[in-house]
Amino acid sequence: MTDTKAPSPGTPPITTVEDGGPRIRTIPEGDNVERLVCPDCGFVNYENPKIVVGTVATWEGRILLCRRNIPPRKGYWTIPAGYMELNETTETGARREAMEEANADLAELRVLAIYNIPRISQVQIIYHGKLATPDVAAGPESQEVAFFDWQDIPWDDLAFPSVHWALGHFDEVREAGSHPPFGNPPGDFGDMTR
Amino acid sequence: MTDTKAPSPGTPPITTVEDGGPRIRTIPEGDNVERLVCPDCGFVNYENPKIVVGTVATWEGRILLCRRNIPPRKGYWTIPAGYMELNETTETGARREAMEEANADLAELRVLAIYNIPRISQVQIIYHGKLATPDVAAGPESQEVAFFDWQDIPWDDLAFPSVHWALGHFDEVREAGSHPPFGNPPGDFGDMTR
Ligand SMILES: [Zn+2]
Ligand SMILES: [Zn+2]
Numbered sequence: 123m124t125d126t127k128a129p130s131p132g133t134p135p136i137t138t139v140e141d142g143g144p145r146i147r148t149i150p151e152g153d154n155v156e157r158l159v160c161p162d163c164g165f166v167n168y169e170n171p172k173i174v175v176g177t178v179a180t181w182e183g184r185i186l187l188c189r190r191n192i193p194p195r196k197g198y199w200t201i202p203a204g205y206m207e208l209n210e211t212t213e214t215g216a217r218r219e220a221m222e223e224a225n226a227d228l229a230e231l232r233v234l235a236i237y238n239i240p241r242i243s244q245v246q247i248i249y250h251g252k253l254a255t256p257d258v259a260a261g262p263e264s265q266e267v268a269f270f271d272w273q274d275i276p277w278d279d280l281a282f283p284s285v286h287w288a289l290g291h292f293d294e295v296r297e298a299g300s301h302p303p304f305g306n307p308p309g310d311f312g313d314m315t316r
Numbered sequence: 317m318t319d320t321k322a323p324s325p326g327t328p329p330i331t332t333v334e335d336g337g338p339r340i341r342t343i344p345e346g347d348n349v350e351r352l353v354c355p356d357c358g359f360v361n362y363e364n365p366k367i368v369v370g371t372v373a374t375w376e377g378r379i380l381l382c383r384r385n386i387p388p389r390k391g392y393w394t395i396p397a398g399y400m401e402l403n404e405t406t407e408t409g410a411r412r413e414a415m416e417e418a419n420a421d422l423a424e425l426r427v428l429a430i431y432n433i434p435r436i437s438q439v440q441i442i443y444h445g446k447l448a449t450p451d452v453a454a455g456p457e458s459q460e461v462a463f464f465d466w467q468d469i470p471w472d473d474l475a476f477p478s479v480h481w482a483l484g485h486f487d488e489v490r491e492a493g494s495h496p497p498f499g500n501p502p503g504d505f506g507d508m509t510r
Contacts, residue, residue: 142357171402233499245400247430247439
């Protein structure tokens with residue numbers, strides 16, 4: 123799960139381009155918001171919020187976590203999650219990420235939560251569901267993957283605030299039969315001190 | 317609500333640029349997916365799915381609809397909805413769109429549905445809630461705005477499939493106490509014959 127600008131294929135390097143590409147901040151004709159425009163070719167780069175999709179996935183009640191092998195927060199634990207790609211649904215994206223990061227095959231999924239991290243213009247759509255099989259293995263973006271009982275979750279070594287939120291909300295659903303989707307904790311927009 | 321590529325400020329003209337800007341489809345170094353690259357300045361345009369936010373809003377049980385004043389589907393009726401902008405949350409985006417399109421001030425909102433239109437890489441997050449006041453008025457993108465009793469909804473003149481879905485799901489929540497969020501109708505991905 124990615125709360126900060128990760129060097130992912132889905133992440134546009136728009137605000138860091140200095141030696142070429144769209145880099146002049148101006149209001150294009152017919153628009154009402156500032157955009158980055160390329161002074162060399164005139165291309166206007168319309169930036170949009172990005173969608174992260176992920177899953178709290180279990181096998182016999184134990185929760186699947188992945189230890190990140192890439193920045194940001196390399197070495198910390200996350201649920202399988204990542205940027206949605208073009209022409210997939212939020213659910214197929216969540217399934218693809220689980221397969222990429224943990225070789226995990228998910229059974230039926232349900233929406234758990236919608237989180238907003240407006241500082242980085244990110245919307246996270248998180249599912250929960252059971253694995254189809256317990257056969258998991260670390261993909262290239264994971265150092266290791268493992269199943270955790272609730273009391274063994276490495277709470278101090280979770281990668282992002284929204285991993286905490288998702289695990290807590292999953293536990294609410296499991297224990298109390300509460301009704302998703304959940305949202306951010308009140309007043310908490312996922313800003314991290316780094 | 318926008319199921320097709322509308323000429324909105326949030327819509328990148330990436331696939332229509334022919335005389336400049338990113339227009340060569342290739343796999344950039346270190347990437348694994350084809351992107352559009354500008355042969356003039358080297359800029360890589362990472363395309364991402366886009367988020368539409370909207371609301372089924374009511375006053376004393378009657379539903380607020382807006383008749384579109386812009387293509388696509390100009391003259392047809394929609395719920396207030398549009399592309400999410402940077403640095404807002406899905407909820408503040410839905411409130412902004414209701415204000416822009418219908419001068420509508422929304423009271424408390426709840427998530428109604430998450431719809432996926434993968435053909436155009438669009439995710440729609442739809443809320444439902446009551447208006448704070450019945451004072452509404454057409455904004456620049458609306459020809460008119462009006463409140464409808466359920467039996468008076470102009471079903472044949474709704475702008476997009478997802479407007480049908482959202483109204484139906486809203487009615488399920490209102491009548492039967494079903495639990496959102498809903499998703500697409502099974503097997504229906506919002507493709508329109510035009
Ligand atoms: Zn350029
Ligand atoms: Zn260029």
